[in-house]
Amino acid sequence: MxxxxxxxxxxxxxxxxxxxxxxxxxxxxxxxxxxxxxxxxxxxxxxxxxxxxxxxxxxxxxxxxxxxxxxxxxxxxxxxxxxxxxxxxxxxxxxxxxxxxxxxxxxxxxxxxxxxxxxxxxxxxxxxxxxxxxxxxxxxxxxxxxxxxxxxxxxxxxxxxxxxxxxxxxxxxxxxxxxxxxxxxxxxxxxxxDILGNEYSAILKNIYAVGAGISSGLGYGDNFTAVFVSNAVREMEIFLEAVYEVPRDVNESSYLGDLLVTAYSLFSRNRNLGNLIGKGYTVKSAIQSMNMIAEGYYAANSVYHTSKDKKLNTPIIDAIYAILYEEKSAEAEFKKLTTQLN
Missing domain, CATH: 3.40.50.720 (NAD(P)-binding Rossmann-like Domain)
Known part of the structure; x- marks a missing residue:
């Protein structure tokens, strides 16, 4: 042939x-x-x-x-x-x-x-x-x-x-x-x-992208998304320092850049998953409607418990976990989250 x-x-x-x-x-x-x-x-x-x-x-x-x-x-x-x-x-x-x-x-x-x-x-x-x-x-x-x-x-x-x-x-x-x-x-x-830092940041950005998608699905605009992402990168820095403390600049492209493109891009499967949830899909139905794996869903469980074990202040991770795994209302969790971001 x-x-x-x-x-x-x-x-x-x-x-x-x-x-x-x-x-x-x-x-x-x-x-x-x-x-x-x-x-x-x-x-x-x-x-x-x-x-x-x-x-x-x-x-x-x-x-x-x-x-x-x-x-x-x-x-x-x-x-x-x-x-x-x-x-x-x-x-x-x-x-x-x-x-x-x-x-x-x-x-x-x-x-x-x-x-x-x-x-x-x-x-x-x-x-x-x-x-x-x-x-x-x-x-x-x-x-x-x-x-x-x-x-x-x-x-x-x-x-x-x-x-x-x-x-x-x-x-x-x-x-x-x-x-x-x-x-x-x-x-x-x-x-x-920074092997572990890059690996953890790639995992975290998927979780935050789910959150960015949820905010979009709920009808929050660009102003809120900008605040959400700026808080997410600071939260990422807290988490990375707790799990693997080495000199790093989270403003470099492999950390912040990867977070930005995953949170904003229409190619992002994690953002798309969150967008469906924000629009009212159940978590299960949103996952089933996608033909690709959204890693942020699976990672949120482990990252949330790591954050709790280390007693970290990670309100974004907490909110996304509550929506994905505790069947909490996305609208209620994000309304509460708006008072915790700055």
Missing amino acids: TKKKGPAKKDPQHEIPVGVVGSGSFATAIVKMLVENCKVVHWCVRNEFVKGAIELRGHNPTYLTSVSFDLDRLKVTTDINELVSACDVIVLATPSIYLSDAMDKMTCNYDDKIFVSAIKGIVPKANDVVAHYLRDEFKIGFRNQAVIAGPCHAEEVAMERLSYLTIAVAEDEVANKLRSLFASDFINVHCSK
Whole structure:
């Protein structure tokens, strides 16, 4: 069978074996980033249907369907062991609730591999962030981990609009390697050493984006949203300092920028979830009406209890948790919240 190829691209330079686990929108966007620079990208997708559709038509049949791939640069599989065995760098890009299902199947040797988390949520099995899950469950130390942060919506990557990635990683050598893999004409890459801070901020911004969506659905305007987001970034700083205190500036793009784009953008699935709830949908019906995972819903439970355990003053997190998990009225919770923001 003749392979269908996408549009002509520059000749890729890197022969570093790299793979992506996941077949959602951000996983597809990451594959698009990597094929700009890599001669071959390994891609582990969820099932044989997705694999077959990609190999037949050159694009993901469900997410970012407009992105066409040169199949000569892809090796698609449904076997995580095949991918991990073949790659030095493994990007994890599944929804957080499915990560343990994928990782539990990993039986091959993964010593000295670099695992890059593009997951912006809490792993339910561990009730913890991905960095701790990989360390505790698989003995993958922070020297062999990295975290991808935004602001970087998958939909804008698909359109090759200029986007920004922050890659948080402990070792400078690994940072330079990863930068060379991801940077392109439309991807600007910065590096950080704040692995846990970037991971937690990516989780928190999804929760705050649910809140921004709720306020929109309730009919609050731009003025309130601006106050809401400015309070959210201060609340984020309080939370980050409590869970992982290192020098950081939350006004940098990987913290504040990612929060802004997720809270305001119509591409934001977390904002869309909140908007439905604000308009009167039940939490369950709002979740069921979406065809993508809104990580903020799942993360809110864990983050709320962490905040309570540490006795933090986080009124926004408290309000969103009450709406999502205690069936409290969104209208009443936000009316109360308006008196707590400044």
